[in-house]
Amino acid sequence: MPYIANTQADREEMFKRIGCADFAEMWRQAQVTVPEPSLDKLPHGLSEFEVVSNLKNLAAKNASELVNFLGAGYYDHIIPAAVSEITSRTEFYTAYTPYQPEASQGTLQAIYEYQSMICRLTGMPVANASLYDGGTALFEAMMMSVRATRRRQVVISEAVSPIFRKMIECYSTNLDIELISVPAGIDDSNQQALLDAVTDATACVMVQYPNVFGTIEDWAEFTDKVHVKKAMAVCSTYPIALALLTPPGELGFDIVTGEGQSMGIPLSFGGPYLGFMSVTQKLMRKMPGRICGRALSHTTDSEGHDGFVLTLQAREQHIRRESAMSNICTNENLCALSALVYLSCIGKQGLIDVAQLCASKAVFAREQLLAIKGVEPVGGDAFFNEFVIKLPTDAGEVVGKMIDKGFAPGFPLGRYYDDRRDQLLVAVTEKRTREEIKALANALEGVLWN
Amino acid sequence: MELIFAKSKEGRKGTSLPRTDVPVASAIPEKFRRQKPAELPEVTEQDAVRHYTLLSRKNMGVDTNFYPLGSCTMKYNPKFHERIAVLPGFADLHPLLPQLRHGGGLTQGALAVIYEAQRTLSELLGFADCTMQPLAGAHGELTGIMLIAAYHKTRGDQKRKIMLIPDAAHGTNPASAAVGGFECREVATDSEGNVCIEDLKSKLGQDVAGFMLTCPSTLGLFDKNVKEVCELVHQAGGLNYCDGANLNAIMGRVRPGDIGFDVMHVNLHKTFATPHGGGGPGSGPVGVAECLVPYLPVSRIDKRDDGTYALQYHCDDSIGYIAPFYGNFGVILKAYAYMLSLGREGFKRVSENAVLSANYMRVRLKEHFAQKVDRVCMHECVMSASPQAEKGVHALDIAKALIDRGFHPPTMYFPLIVPEALMIEPTETESKETLDEFIDALIEIAELVDTNPEEILKCPVTTPVRRLDETAAARKPVVADLA
Known part of the structure; x- marks a missing residue:
């Protein structure tokens, strides 16, 4: 069904009005003279019922019910039902970018509240209305540092998500940017090597907190040393962890980005997700993306109501065109709304409780797994809810066997790190129960030793 | 409307979490611990739901209003997709x-x-x-x-x-x-x-x-x-x-x-x-x-x-x-x-009907507004409010008057090569009746430019906020409420 409103009678009236006999003549008058294509290779249209059945069948072919210890930046957290109830409000989801502030105060205030919560969580004074995902957000942060420092060399730690690093590598290909990748330590970012890589030409150093191995590192002195060389310190972070960890804003970072999927957004096979970004006051006007700000009424006879508008638009593509701060045109608005409602419902204590549950269960899971013969720790002095274990054999093969037993036991790091073929990255969220964790350990022991 | 933070009260909770079924522990050394919790709201689920439901009502969307935003194709979004x-x-x-x-x-x-x-x-x-x-x-x-x-x-x-x-x-x-x-x-x-x-x-x-x-x-x-x-x-x-x-x-x-x-x-x-x-x-x-x-x-x-x-x-x-x-x-x-x-038959039916609607709009409006090029258009028509602008009423003002009449305005001031552009894209999912109502409203506004332009300059008056001072907002930006 093509959802067309007009009837044949409507069309005839309209044709008469515009002076065309039919569609063929309309196309001709519109100067569309190219031959009409045949779409016979495509199937016939279906009814709602048929499409739903068809897609339900496809949904059933996906193993979404595996017990999930897979994370690597994308986590299986609890999502209160209120989140989707609000994002399902069609006043929110059928609107577009709030170009007309008077007709979009709902969206605009939501963005403002979202920006405020991102600031409070990350400890930074300024945030934007969101970007596509954590990887593109980190790339935009890198470009912002390039613009702000007028330097073209950037340093990135290999303890940053390999998924993000591959994206940054891809985007940098045609730009005159020197991307220096610094190998990680056993479970850390090798801060000394990162600092050694910083030169007078370095725009920024990009790290992850906690890093891709789950390790929490001390960045306070590091950022000072980066600043001494007049470079910027950029970190990508995990918002749920920030309930318990010192916020990046207190550690001296200039730009904070991250993947916001963990805040009320389903895993949904890779998107849509949420890239968040917050910066220092000094960088506000260099930031990419939409920004919402407070505004006063303009009309002289108004009651002076406070409202919200998109602001600092002089940075953006529709004004600056090729000199814009970025080519981004929208934000990831509905996902930002999800994060906002999530943070509102979970609340101040709730987010701490979620994070504490993750932390407790991760400690428990690590103990259970390390009790298995042949399973050894890899680092693990300081972590939040994700850690690395070393298996006596290839982790990728073990994972394959664990899947047959109903578990997604973690991510085999060998996929991205050649020297880590026997390492498994295990994530534990508040959704996992004691029984599931024990069952994971039992199954792993079975796979390794039976 | 006040921010969600204003509804916060110490100790109030909006969600329930599973009981801890493992010993309480953490591998986060003390020196890495956050000293002050992030100042997120403390509200009930009902507080949050009411707040955001009320916010949603301060929006126009395709499901509430005709939304002919040019170049954006604001067509109907079928509901089963969401399911x-x-x-x-x-x-x-x-x-x-x-x-x-x-x-x-x-x-x-x-x-x-x-x-x-x-x-x-x-x-x-x-x-x-x-x-x-x-x-x-x-x-x-x-x-x-x-x-x-x-x-x-x-x-x-x-x-x-x-x-x-x-x-x-x-x-x-x-x-x-x-x-x-x-x-x-x-x-x-x-x-x-x-x-x-x-x-x-x-x-x-x-x-x-x-x-x-x-x-x-x-x-x-x-x-x-x-x-x-x-x-x-x-x-x-x-x-x-x-x-x-x-x-x-x-x-x-x-x-x-x-x-x-x-x-x-x-x-x-x-x-x-x-x-x-x-x-x-x-x-x-x-x-x-x-x-x-x-x-x-x-x-x-x-x-x-x-x-x-x-x-x-x-x-x-x-x-x-x-x-x-x-x-x-x-x-x-x-x-x-x-x-x-849609299937093989549906795709072309969509474009045909979208183009027909835009042309109907164009033909009915062209006596009242200027056009850069007067010929059969595709899925959107670009009108220029330059005749109105000469009388002191600009595309922006017309947009605000449309809001008061229950319509989301078209795209304004784009493309840049058309002065006072109003770019209108009706889409195939909107009926002739809706198009007529919108066209009538635009014509009424165009007539008002001659008879009572001040009334247009005051618009919108039906919205939660009146016109906002975007220039002042950009000069001294306030982009977050920090705790």
Whole structure:
């Protein structure tokens, strides 16, 4: 069904009005003279019922019910039902970018509240209305540092998500940017090597907190040393962890980005997700993306109501065109709304409780797994809810066997790190129960030793 | 309305969490611990739900108002799409599953959706292949630009540093070309609204990588010379990029791949009826001609002879990873549902009806407003309020008066080559009655310009806030309430 409103009678009236006999003549008058294509290779249209059945069948072919210890930046957290109830409000989801502030105060205030919560969580004074995902957000942060420092060399730690690093590598290909990748330590970012890589030409150093191995590192002195060389310190972070960890804003970072999927957004096979970004006051006007700000009424006879508008638009593509701060045109608005409602419902204590549950269960899971013969720790002095274990054999093969037993036991790091073929990255969220964790350990022991 | 933070009260809770079933512990050393909790609200679930429900009522959306925002294709979003996207088999699927050993078998349904959507788009657009990965329209543009760059680079043709872009183009075109490492040069539009061939010829040369053309144009017109334009660019060794923002005008009627375009992005949130979400998430798949297939981003999805789907991560010439995974899957899913609903007959019916509605609008409005070009348009008509502006009422004022009359305004002040532009895109899902109401309102406003312009300048008066001072807001920005 093509959802067309007009009837044949409507069309005839309209044709008469515009002076065309039919569609063929309309196309001709519109100067569309190219031959009409045949779409016979495509199937016939279906009814709602048929499409739903068809897609339900496809949904059933996906193993979404595996017990999930897979994370690597994308986590299986609890999502209160209120989140989707609000994002399902069609006043929110059928609107577009709030170009007309008077007709979009709902969206605009939501963005403002979202920006405020991102600031409070990350400890930074300024945030934007969101970007596509954590990887593109980190790339935009890198470009912002390039613009702000007028330097073209950037340093990135290999303890940053390999998924993000591959994206940054891809985007940098045609730009005159020197991307220096610094190998990680056993479970850390090798801060000394990162600092050694910083030169007078370095725009920024990009790290992850906690890093891709789950390790929490001390960045306070590091950022000072980066600043001494007049470079910027950029970190990508995990918002749920920030309930318990010192916020990046207190550690001296200039730009904070991250993947916001963990805040009320389903895993949904890779998107849509949420890239968040917050910066220092000094960088506000260099930031990419939409920004919402407070505004006063303009009309002289108004009651002076406070409202919200998109602001600092002089940075953006529709004004600056090729000199814009970025080519981004929208934000990831509905996902930002999800994060906002999530943070509102979970609340101040709730987010701490979620994070504490993750932390407790991760400690428990690590103990259970390390009790298995042949399973050894890899680092693990300081972590939040994700850690690395070393298996006596290839982790990728073990994972394959664990899947047959109903578990997604973690991510085999060998996929991205050649020297880590026997390492498994295990994530534990508040959704996992004691029984599931024990069952994971039992199954792993079975796979390794039976 | 006060912020959610104002409703906060110490100790109030909005959610319940599972009891701790393991010993309370943590591997976070004391020195890394946050000293002061993040000042998130402390509200009940009801507080939050009421707050955001009330906020939603301060919005106009397609479901509440006619929303003829030009170049944005604000068509109806079928409701069953939303139900499909939340099916656990899709919504709970971890994107890293297919990267695990034997993992491909775990996500066959999801891979089928992406692959089939990609095949449908390729067929519909006349391209050899598609990538569904780009996360929005502008992201699709950047992807397309990078494909063009890779093509020239592989051929050792490294001096092509210029991207030609018409003066009427969307701002994202030059911005994307710049992020892709190109210099932009503008091509003029002629008096009929077509690409100025002479100007194009004068700018084509061995330094030109490609030409980014919106088809139909941002004036809502089909360029009768489009094939010639594409040929000229090819003869000069460049490639043709099609900005597909306006695909709703030609879907099923013209296949851009057939007329000389080499690469094109489409906006699933426009043409394929997925929600705009108040500004995202979108999705901007990119279709390519044969010559660009080797450069498509990884991972790629292939269908094997046995009917199963597999991801390919290693393609020698690929530009690499532009997205974390396979695209905005939830959006692709809804667009695929729409493609299945339309079927081979539906695509052209959509574009025919969209074009008819825009022309009806144009014919009824043209006596009251100016036009840059007076000819049959495509899916949107661009009016100019320059006659009204001479009397002190500008496009912005007309927009605000429309809000008071219950309509979301059209796109204003774009394209830049039309002064006081009002770009109106009605879409095929709106009825003639709705169009008539909107047209009548615009005519009434145009008449008011002569009789009582002050009344228009005061608009809007029915909205939660009156006109806001955007200049002052940008001068002293307040962009967050910090705790």
